[in-house]
Amino acid sequence: MTNSLLTVITFAPLLGAILTLLPWGRWLNMDREREERLIKNGAIAISLLPLGLAIGMAAGYRPAGSGFQFEINVPWIAPLHVNYHLGVDGLSLPLVFLTTLLTTLGLWYSARVIKTRVREFFFLFLLLETGMIGVFVSLDLVLFYVFWELGLVPMYLLIGVWGQPKDRPQYSAIKFFLYTMAGSVLMLLAIIGIYLSVGTFDMVEAARLKPFADNFLAASLAFWAFFIAFAIKVPSWPFHTWLPDAHTAAPTAGSVILAGILLKLGAYGILRINLPIFPQAFKAYGLVVVILGVISIVYGALVSLAQWDLKRLIAYSSVSHMGYVLLGAGAAGLAVGSQELLDSGAMALNGAALQMFNHGISTGALFFLVGVIYERAHLRDLKMFGGLSSKLPYYYGLFAVTALTSLGLPGLAGFWGEFFVFRGAFDIVRVWAAIGVIGIVLTAAYILWKIIQYVFLGQYDPHKIEHWTDLATGADGHEPTDVALFEKVTLWPLVFFMVLIGIFPAVLLNFFNGTFVNLLTGLAGK
Amino acid sequence: MVPLTWYLILAAALFCTGLFGVLARKNAVAVLMGVELMLNAVNINLLAFWRYTAPGELIGQAFAVFVITVAAAEAAVGIALFIAIYRLRDTVNVEEIDAMKG
């Protein structure tokens, strides 16, 4: 019952964060520049440790086994029965991997882009990683809550301090922080409610004991408390408006982490807490979740269509894409307890989880790509670009693959999430699924029309943007320069996963499928 | 024999003289001398009451000796303070020594 692997993965970044704060310059007698370089490279090196361990863990994971693996469960605050309980199953393991991957890439990218307050940036980034991994691996509600809040502060500072001044970073950061906090308060109440009901903070135990089994009203309240906390984070319509602001203001790597992982925390919470612990309430309110999902899909896509700021557009597209997760989760919730719909429910969950992972890599990559052009042109207005596919063919290629993944083109990763979500949803909530598929068409419209056509196609006009920064030399020029080596290194791993999962989705589905089939089988058996 | 009352009147007069000196004189030394007078008035009372009420015991004389001792000490300390004040402020006028004013 005690496996320290997850502890190492979770706290290695924290250790790294502390190390960045030490006065290396004075100790090793370095000037400021060399010290910053040491901090940057050191942070990247430290972040490779959880990444490597996560890969190793994925290799050592047994998809056939049910329940949690690599568990550790020791008392933490004994009088309150709070345990230090970590573990991963097929749902959380890929997300841990995604977190470590995106963090490493984010650090790598930032090392070349962040120029101000370097030490603080890398400190916060590593701290953030601990918070995010912690949420994915905690199996104790209090621990979960602690990590949940832990991730909030670094992100707040990343947006507020390193945001572009013209994007109102303080406003966005505070909006993000307070909005999430408002949800957290509800979650905390519900966590205490669970403890009062079944006397444990342990998620696995709570899922077994089913709190408020005899009191539907209380179960509903707890369900909604959790759901709203998570829906804000997802973000689901109508709780989504913090997202465009936060995304727009955040620095590139911050947007990547925000879209790639922080949004997944909410979706993960729905799948980890709402579904197993409150299956009856989820079944009762599954339709609401489905409807929120469908509204998010269509609404997010339509609003994306009206954007002219590249980052804001992608932010709204995240609302749309995360709507698929809600749709899948809601459909699976409605299938709880039914043997006939078990396969459909499991596939809806597969789709939701796949969509989470795929959105992580594709939107993460999109934000990196926006960063690439922003660092060169210093603006993100779609109307100012055009014809870049002839000037930056390499960039065009990477962007096209990523955008097509985001669009859900079969053969690339994004397709499978949508495919399985709708596969489940069409069997369970046919009418809503039918409305949801409109989103597929609209997604194609905003990605191809707004992004690809406005940025890459058409005639390149050298008068629109006179000054292009060459990232290799840092000098200003009149011609855009194609993707630099460090940007290629950042993007290729993500592109690799888009293609790999697109062609052979079983690499991921193997983790998800068994877990969800077990979960739904367990719920159907009750 | 001289009645007790006469002694008491003498002591009261002496006390009042001393009290006047304490309250009215400006020179600190004079104030100190007033205090001595008041103490000696008390001494007279002590001895007078001893002689007329309880001559068998030496309580009154003992008290008087104590008072004289304390008076001597008091005079010594008082004079020392005044000398210190004089050195500091160049005056022994009590009206000017009001550092304790609220």
Next chain:
Amino acid sequence: MHESSTPFIYNLTILLPILPFLAFVLIVLWTNRNKKLSAGLAVAGVGLSWLIGWAIAFTAFGQHGIAAQPFRMLRAWLPAGRAWQAFGFMVDPLSALMLLMVPFVCFLIFVYSVGYMGVGKPLGVHDQRGWPAEPGHVDPLASRFFAYIALFATGMIGLVLADNLIMLLIFWEIMGLCSYLLIGFWFARKYADPRKITPKEAGLKAFLTTRIGDTLMLAGMLLLFAQVGSLSFAEIFKPETLEHLATTTTHIALIGPVPWATLIAILIFCGAIGKSAQFPLHVWLPDAMEGPTPVSALIHAATMVSAGVYLIIRTFPLMAAVEHGPALQFIAFIGAFTALFAATIAVAQNDIKKVLAYSTISQLGFMFAALGIGAYVAATFHLLTHAFFKALLFLGSGSVIHGMEHGHHHGHGEAGKLVDWDIGAHGSQSTSHQSTNLPSFDPQDMRNMGGLFRRMPRTAWTFIIGGLALSGFPFVTAGFWSKDEILADAWVHGHTVVFVTLAVAALLTAFYTARQITLVFFGKPRTAAAEHAGEEDSIFRWMTIPLMVLAVFAIAFGWIGIPTTFPLLGRFSSNPFHHLMGSLAEALHIEAAELPFAATPLLTSIVVALGGLLLGWLIYRGVAEIGRREGDASWSPLHLADPLARPLGRIYTVLQNKYYFDELYGKVFVKGVQRLANWLFRFDDAWIIDPIVDGVGELWRRISEFGHAFDVRVVDGIVNGVGAVTAAAGSAARVIQTGRAQNYLLVALVALSVVLGAFLVLPK
């Protein structure tokens, strides 16, 4: 099962899509700087596919029982719930027939493209990426072009070999993507006329329009998946599964109970409507002509549009699960209507490629109509013959266009070398400053041509053969046999409405083909470009050889499907085509017996083909004979009135404007969605949702400000008040604190006196 008896060659099936894909990957990642090598890789990839494909196809033709026991290579690929879905490739008679056509036509088109893109020519100094190259120069992005078409070939070859609907959908969408990329290949191109659609917009339009159909198809597939538990063709087409689908119903609001089979079939057909550009999703295909001409041939002949027809042929058992059900009627209606509808538009088009585009839509309508009336074999036959002659026609038109461009250059001499026939790239080091001096010239407009027969004989001969095949010239051409079979099927099975509609469409087909041939090749040249057009340049060697090969197939391919019941000729025919498809139909329990001979449809097809051709020739002969007027600068062949314009009047304008569908869709859907999007954004950001969030924030700020004020005024006020009172009392009391010991003593004395006095005076 009988692994040992399976010929080894089948194991190479997997190579067919992989070879062109490999070419794509190699070009994109490594060889894109070398245009010759890239072109070579693409041609070699698809060429190998062609050879292996034919080997597999002919092995399959010779093998009995392949229909009942198709070859499958499967791997468990997709964990889905408690079972895994297997992915793999399959060879059955239908796949084999498609293998006969697809990689072969692709290969020819690739070879043609080598010439068309000017591979081997020098790079033009003025050429820019994203614009067509000047004649005699290689396209600056030729490598990209070959990568795209290689991927396109992957898509189509994979599609015909897919063993299940999921894979079919994947390859289907890969093609959709490639069509988007290829139509918009000249992504920077702009026209002087702002209303004229640019390639990038045409690509977008194609992708989005087909995506609508695809999405409906996806919905149908997912419903099917949910009902059957698998999307493998072997599972779906089991008789008991089809029986189950046909008998169980689902309730649809407003319509009532509908058999699952009908609902799913119609939804899947919607995908085909989009992909095969049937009414009402036909609008993208004519605009897809903005792509380079080989692309038009790929999209409109061999690959993408026939994918829709292939899909319906492949899933025909599902379509026909409910016998004579609404699904088939719907298909027949859409097909027949589109066949006529598109043919009428084609009559009034002047762009050489647009005519062909509408004719494609119309011919695809023929195929769907045939499928709708149950003419399973005839539809497949027409699909294949059409692929050959339509590829031929498109490639021929490309050759004509290139010939015209060369002529245009030649005709204008040195000045012409710098001409960009549309407006050039603004503000860059382009050639645009020259274009203002010369009127813009459209090398695709048939009115600018004329008399090309003598100048481009090889192109002309092959084009005319293709045109005759398209119009169904009796007894010789492939088009005749396949079209005749469809008409015969309609007649024999009593689908009179479909028969009449298709007959009229066939008449129009012959008519506009004759119009096209007459205007392009006969008569006198009407412009200098036509006067100087030629096919002597070295690129035409690459281009005309595929034309000749295709011309052979446009004629001879029909002979494999001559009905045995046909008078005279039938005696020499064994009708191998019908045998092959018949065996498959039998295995799938589709009724497809060879038809008895009927004279009416035969006569009809002969009359409409010959009549239409003759009519077209007679009407347009006069226009063709009008030659170019030298010296008259104001004269332009574009001012010539079409002979039909006067008698048809307003109808002609409507036809010329394609029944105004583009305008209608633009207003209703494009503008509508944009308006909705903008409105929702304001709803989100400016009006309701975000203001509510900000409002809640503001509300809390107000509350906290009120709290602040309360704190300052009331709570602090009390605390400070106590302090102030104390302080005031203190300052009042300080007066008596003089610092003089004598004063204090005096006070003490007075107080003592008072106390003593009181003690004495007051009563005890």
